[in-house]
Amino acid sequence: MKLNRRHFLVLSATGTGGALLAHWAIGRKPSLSSATIPPPIYTSSNGLLELNLTASHTTVRVGDRSAHLLSYNGQIPAPRLEAKPGDTVRIHFTNQLPHPTNLHYHGLHVSPTGNADNPFISVASNEQLTYEFTIPDSHPAGTFWYHPHHHGHVAEQIFGGLAGLFIVRGALDEIPEVKAAQEQFLVLQDFDLDANGQINPPHPMALMMGREGSLITVNGQVNPTFSIAAGGLLRLRLLNASAARFYRLALDNHPFYLIATDGGAIGTPIESTELLLAPGERAEVLIKGDRPPKPYRLLNLPYNRGGMMGGMMGGMMGQRGSRMGDRMGGRMHPHQNFQAPAPSSQPLATLIYQGSIPTLPLPEKLIEVESLPAPDRTRQIELSMTMGTGMGMSMGNGMAFLFNGKPFDLQRVDASVKLGTTEEWELVNLDPDRMDHPFHLHVNSFQVISRNGQPESDRAWKDTVLVKGGETVRIRVPFRDFIGKTVYHCHILDHEDLGMMGIVEVQA
Ligand code: C2O
Ligand code: CU
Ligand code: CU
Numbered sequence: 001m002k003l004n005r006r007h008f009l010v011l012s013a014t015g016t017g018g019a020l021l022a023h024w025a026i027g028r029k030p031s032l033s034s035a036t037i038p039p040p041i042y043t044s045s046n047g048l049l050e051l052n053l054t055a056s057h058t059t060v061r062v063g064d065r066s067a068h069l070l071s072y073n074g075q076i077p078a079p080r081l082e083a084k085p086g087d088t089v090r091i092h093f094t095n096q097l098p099h100p101t102n103l104h105y106h107g108l109h110v111s112p113t114g115n116a117d118n119p120f121i122s123v124a125s126n127e128q129l130t131y132e133f134t135i136p137d138s139h140p141a142g143t144f145w146y147h148p149h150h151h152g153h154v155a156e157q158i159f160g161g162l163a164g165l166f167i168v169r170g171a172l173d174e175i176p177e178v179k180a181a182q183e184q185f186l187v188l189q190d191f192d193l194d195a196n197g198q199i200n201p202p203h204p205m206a207l208m209m210g211r212e213g214s215l216i217t218v219n220g221q222v223n224p225t226f227s228i229a230a231g232g233l234l235r236l237r238l239l240n241a242s243a244a245r246f247y248r249l250a251l252d253n254h255p256f257y258l259i260a261t262d263g264g265a266i267g268t269p270i271e272s273t274e275l276l277l278a279p280g281e282r283a284e285v286l287i288k289g290d291r292p293p294k295p296y297r298l299l300n301l302p303y304n305r306g307g308m309m310g311g312m313m314g315g316m317m318g319q320r321g322s323r324m325g326d327r328m329g330g331r332m333h334p335h336q337n338f339q340a341p342a343p344s345s346q347p348l349a350t351l352i353y354q355g356s357i358p359t360l361p362l363p364e365k366l367i368e369v370e371s372l373p374a375p376d377r378t379r380q381i382e383l384s385m386t387m388g389t390g391m392g393m394s395m396g397n398g399m400a401f402l403f404n405g406k407p408f409d410l411q412r413v414d415a416s417v418k419l420g421t422t423e424e425w426e427l428v429n430l431d432p433d434r435m436d437h438p439f440h441l442h443v444n445s446f447q448v449i450s451r452n453g454q455p456e457s458d459r460a461w462k463d464t465v466l467v468k469g470g471e472t473v474r475i476r477v478p479f480r481d482f483i484g485k486t487v488y489h490c491h492i493l494d495h496e497d498l499g500m501m502g503i504v505e506v507q508a
Pocket of ligand 3: 491
């Protein structure tokens with residue numbers, strides 16, 4: 001197992017470095033972990049990233065309370081892993097959960113077969129498995145992540161806290177202006193805890209929109225503070241690791257510059273004031289320390305993602321309002337235990353100014369995003385859901401989320417693709433409740449070509465794309481380097497568990 005030097009020093013400075021090291025090395029469940037000690041990071045050296053990783057029940061401090069969550073190596077979020085193109089990754093994984101699980105490396109362009117990024121692996125309770133794969137030399141630098149992917153348990157396990165960053169360092173990190181920036185990672189997770197700090201079982205109605213919790217955390221903390229030097233640059237690397245919650249982010253009166261999306265760098269920085277991150281999505285932004293040196297709140301603005309509850313909230317917020325009337329006048333009743341999303345902005349973190357340095361410039365150019373060849377073939381994938389019989393408010397059983405009218409079937413290949421070809425997939429959201437669905441494809445990143453027939457102006461690599469209620473989104477995917485079966489699915493993970501997943505097989 002690897003700890004970088006900084007962590008070694010931090011751990012040693014606590015006076016129990018040796019004990020902690022031994023403790024992490026065997027991956028045992030820690031007692032209450034304190035948010036004030038930065039958690040270990042695992043970095044590759046000499047071409048190898050090797051570590052022990054254990055999924056288990058864990059008690060941690062979240063804000064001012066203790067929470068009984070699921071963790072990797074006792075950490076919420078999970079330890080950050082860092083590797084480089086060409087590295088071998090070897091993870092000795094132990095499942096101490098009561099249910100089967102596995103590991104998925106979201107966004108990595110690595111093999112989906114064997115003990116690599118294989119979503120069909122099942123690691124039973126109390127079993128171990130060593131994952132091993134190689135990151136191609138040509139792999140882009142970017143903000144990727146890892147999480148469980150055992151069909152039927154994905155929402156529950158990610159909502160328990162199982163998620164961590166997987167950083168690939170490369171060309172983007174070497175751009176001088178980017179390199180000069182301070183780096184800060186923000187992992188966004190939400191939890192739904194009862195008075196004893198146990199995770200509430202989801203209300204059946206919550207499954208429809210996907211489970212959300214009112215306790216929103218950034219790096220496992222409530223409203224943490226991060227700092228920027230006046231004149232400096234801060235590089236924020238954001239991950240939405242929530243099971244279903246969307247984040248519409250804004251920094252109070254403080255613009256920022258988008259430099260990377262899911263799959264890595266974009267061509268040039270884009271000035272923005274808002275950033276919408278659907279579950280599974282990542283973004284990197286640069287913040288310039290050029291504003292008055294006061295605190296700035298990182299806000300989560302209201303967002304209506306459609307569906308019955310979304311429609312109801314939308315009505316309150318005056319967005320997509322017509323549906324609210326329909327729903328409220330119809331079958332909708334206020335339901336006990338069900339927490340509707342907050343209709344106002346919530347502060348997630350605070351940016352403060354600290355110190356001052358000679359002004360750092362923004363990069364003018366980042367990394368050109370290649371333009372993809374015309375597609376060899378086109379497919380259409382319809383996104384929808386069905387309530388079965390019984391309607392009313394009794395959901396759960398009859399509810400299924402579908403691609404092309406069918407729920408996930410492990411025995412069926414939905415898309416058979418030839419290695420080395422490029423395909424264009426037309427994603428058509430036919431959800432009867434006009435609910436948003438973030439579409440995600442494993443192993444191969446894609447580019448968004450158009451939305452509702454409007455060409456997308458900026459090229460960017462994505463692996464998760466939001467397809468809003470009623471929208472049609474065209475994506476272009478080059479299937480490169482790897483054969484084998486993998487999956488595409490909705491990243492609202494309750495939808496995935498309830499059927500919104502398909503199998504793609506790439507053949508030589
Ligand atoms: Cu975030 Cu199938 O993955
Ligand atoms: Cu994924
Ligand atoms: Cu969905």
